[in-house]
Amino acid sequence: ALPISSPLPTAMGICGSAERPAQPAVQVRWHTSVWQRGDDAGQSPNHLKGTASPPNPIRYLPLEIEGVPVLIPQEDGRFLVDNSQLKEASVGVHYRMHKSIGSKDPHAVAHWGSTVSGREEDGWVKCDIDKRSLRLLEQLQTETMLDVVERLDADGKCMALASANALPGVDGRWNSSRHAGVKVIKGETLHWGWGQDFPITYLPNEKLSIDQMGTTRTATLAGNKLYWNDDDTWTRLENDTYTLSETTHLGAKLDKGGSFPLGYVNHKGLKPEIPNQDAWTTVRVEGDFSIYTVCDGHGPLGHTISDIGKEALPRLLMQDPRFRQSDMTVAMMDSFRTTQDLLATADRYGQ
Numbered sequence: 001a002l003p004i005s006s007p008l009p010t011a012m013g014i015c016g017s018a019e020r021p022a023q024p025a026v027q028v029r030w031h032t033s034v035w036q037r038g039d040d041a042g043q044s045p046n047h048l049k050g051t052a053s054p055p056n057p058i059r060y061l062p063l064e065i066e067g068v069p070v071l072i073p074q075e076d077g078r079f080l081v082d083n084s085q086l087k088e089a090s091v092g093v094h095y096r097m098h099k100s101i102g103s104k105d106p107h108a109v110a111h112w113g114s115t116v117s118g119r120e121e122d123g124w125v126k127c128d129i130d131k132r133s134l135r136l137l138e139q140l141q142t143e144t145m146l147d148v149v150e151r152l153d154a155d156g157k158c159m160a161l162a163s164a165n166a167l168p169g170v171d172g173r174w175n176s177s178r179h180a181g182v183k184v185i186k187g188e189t190l191h192w193g194w195g196q197d198f199p200i201t202y203l204p205n206e207k208l209s210i211d212q213m214g215t216t217r218t219a220t221l222a223g224n225k226l227y228w229n230d231d232d233t234w235t236r237l238e239n240d241t242y243t244l245s246e247t248t249h250l251g252a253k254l255d256k257g258g259s260f261p262l263g264y265v266n267h268k269g270l271k272p273e274i275p276n277q278d279a280w281t282t283v284r285v286e287g288d289f290s291i292y293t294v295c296d297g298h299g300p301l302g303h304t305i306s307d308i309g310k311e312a313l314p315r316l317l318m319q320d321p322r323f324r325q326s327d328m329t330v331a332m333m334d335s336f337r338t339t340q341d342l343l344a345t346a347d348r349y350g351q
Contacts, residue, residue, distance in 0.1 A: 057130035060111055063123050067269040071125055074115060079125055083112040094280070099124045111337055113330060129237060133345035136338075140311050145283055146250050148315050152323075156286030157252035162310060163266065163279050164248055170208065170221055174234040183234065239312035254284045278307035283314050291317065305343065312339045 007336040056096055061079075063071045068086045070093055081092055094104040099122065106131055110116050118127035145160035174183045178255035181193040190198045190210055198210045209218040219226040219234070226234035249255075255262035266278055277297030284290045292313045297306035316338050322331040 055130075057128050057345075057348075059097065059108055059127050059129050060099050060121075060124045061093055061095060061118070061127060062101065063117065063120070063125065065093070065101075078115040078117050081110045081112055081114050081116060095127065095129060096124075111334075114334060114337070129341070130345045130348065132338075133342040134349075136312065136316075136342050137346060139315070140308070144250055144326075145281070145311075145315065148318050149283065149285060152285075152318060154285040154286050154288055157254060158286075159254040159284045160248075160250040160281070161255055161262070161284075162248045162281040170226065173237045175228065175237060176234050178230055178232045180229075182237070230322075230328050252286070254286055255282070260329055277303040277306055279303070279310040281310040281314055283318070308343060308346070309339055312342055 004257055006274065060122075061071060061081075063069065065086055065088075070082055070086055072082045074080055083092075083293070090112075092109045092114070094106070095108040095110060097103040097105055116125065116127055117132070118125040120126075142314055145162070146158055151156045170185050170188065172185060172271040174185065176183060183193065184191040185200065188200050190200055192198060192212075201209045203209060203218070206221040207218055208221075209216055217228055217230060217232075219228045224236040227233070262282060262284075264280065266276065266280075279297070281293045282290065293310050293313050295306035295309040295313075297303045313335055316335040317328075317332060320328075320331040325331075
């Protein structure tokens with residue numbers, strides 16, 4: 001489950017300012033933004049798989065509050081959440097668990113100025129609060145950032161540059177309880193010492209394995225310890241802040257040279273058992289626009305929050321019809337809110 005109390009990404013900037021090579025295969029690593037999908041037991045592979053008892057996503061919004069309209073039907077069938085007549089000093093209208101004014105859901109709000117989808121029933125609008133977020137979660141898995149840019153019909157060369165999803169919290173130097181010498185883990189490689197290196201396979205549930213001279217050894221990460229299946233225990237060297245930074249580059253190389261080069265630097269936090277929780281994305285279309293998203297995660301799963309945020313925020317903004325208009329303040333605020341909704345949905349479904 002994702003900790004919704006973890007803060008949203010802290011900064012996103014945009015300023016005005018192809019060829020697209022084949023995209024590399026995606027490698028699944030610990031702490032990457034991957035959601036479980038259906039298995040072979042009659043489920044579609046693109047079906048998001050929830051918990052054993054999926055939550056009820058159905059909520060209700062009143063068409064009126066104290067006789068004043070707050071949901072205004074739109075031409076596209078959606079409803080505008082409108083405060084022009086009620087003039088309520090609040091952020092929006094709370095969804096209701098039932099068709100009752102007193103059954104507020106304290107965690108779900110339709111913000112003033114936003115639009116919602118639903119079906120009108122007896123003075124209420126019946127909404128599926130997770131439907132859009134589940135669709136967005138699927139999109140994050142099936143489309144690259146450049147796929148989103150292509151739908152904008154942009155004329156210039158395009159580039160998407162991003163920090164790689166958070167690396168496991170195992171990079172660094174370790175002492176073994178059974179073997180002499182310091183062991184160093186760097187990305188996909190274990191440097192055993194004495195010139196011996198072994199490839200690492202990362203497994204679900206904070207586990208890894210190595211094939212060491214014909215013997216497969218597996219280990220489980222728990223804080224600053226690695227517990228191996230042969231009773232060997234590795235302890236991280238005290239105050240070791242070793243980390244590995246990686247980037248993912250898609251499209252044209254617009255970050256080097258020219259009139260507007262791009263530089264970036266990152267420093268991991270001091271808690272060695274926590275992976276790097278900073279994440280960022282840059283999207284550039286030559287001669288058109290640039291978007292910079294910077295995310296700072298906090299808490300045990302803050303890296304997951306920042307990984308999702310750096311992918312979702314720029315996509316949501318680019319897909320907003322108000323994108324590249326004179327005033328995008330509301331569009332950016334809505335993108336942040338939708339990202340929070342996406343995180344809440346992922347948490348409710350145990351993704």
